[in-house]
Amino acid sequence: MVAKLPAESGMVLRGPTKDYLALVAEGEGVKFVGKRKLMAYYLKEEVMTAEDVGSDDIRNETHFHSQGNYSGQVIALKFRNLSTFYVTSTYIPTFIIVVIGYIVFYFPVDDFNERIMVALTALLVEAAFFTQMSSSIPQTAYLKLVDIWFVYCITSLFLVVVTVAFINWCKKCAPAFLLWVRKKEFKSLERIQSRRAALASRLNILCRIVCPILTGLFFVFYLTMAALIKIPDLPIDIPNYQSFFSE
Numbered sequence: 001m002v003a004k005l006p007a008e009s010g011m012v013l014r015g016p017t018k019d020y021l022a023l024v025a026e027g028e029g030v031k032f033v034g035k036r037k038l039m040a041y042y043l044k045e046e047v048m049t050a051e052d053v054g055s056d057d058i059r060n061e062t063h064f065h066s067q068g069n070y071s072g073q074v075i076a077l078k079f080r081n082l083s084t085f086y087v088t089s090t091y092i093p094t095f096i097i098v099v100i101g102y103i104v105f106y107f108p109v110d111d112f113n114e115r116i117m118v119a120l121t122a123l124l125v126e127a128a129f130f131t132q133m134s135s136s137i138p139q140t141a142y143l144k145l146v147d148i149w150f151v152y153c154i155t156s157l158f159l160v161v162v163t164v165a166f167i168n169w170c171k172k173c174a175p176a177f178l179l180w181v182r183k184k185e186f187k188s189l190e191r192i193q194s195r196r197a198a199l200a201s202r203l204n205i206l207c208r209i210v211c212p213i214l215t216g217l218f219f220v221f222y223l224t225m226a227a228l229i230k231i232p233d234l235p236i237d238i239p240n241y242q243s244f245f246s247e
Contacts, residue, residue: 041079171200
């Protein structure tokens, strides 16, 4: 990631044009003397480059462009994401919550209250985790990778809750057309109940197989997308700046 600090955050010459006086970087131009390792990023490189400023830009103190009459400088800071921070603080805890949600399919089918309570608790904790994380990262108009991760986790846990309720419905009051019961067996309540229990058990076993497979496929898709996405440059506007001018 590259964060660019525009020229208004540094020095701007107001008065003499670039034909008479220009800002020229001495040596490397800029050197960062603080700690390069931040909580979520590592500062790899800082670069200062010349950028001309237009007269209208100086008067309005808004945006700069490359075609102007006044001399200015732009500082570009190149950051590298520290993935360990996000892995330990976001991905591992949320994945554990998803696994806890999948564990309900290993509970006895008769224990509906325990199954639904565990699934609902996992869903609520995941949603609270997403809300907390969203408030601590930059807001964007598009979906970030961490947003896609949370969307999958919350959606999968929601489907777990729905599936647990559906399995319990099948066990309690599934209609005859789902049980493959013949008409002459409709009056046999024990026969119907055994078919309902068998259907609920089969669906529960199917969920034990399908959930890990879908999660594995999502991992492959997510890692592939993360490797192919190109991170754009990030412009940073600083409204309170110092200007050096000469009238």
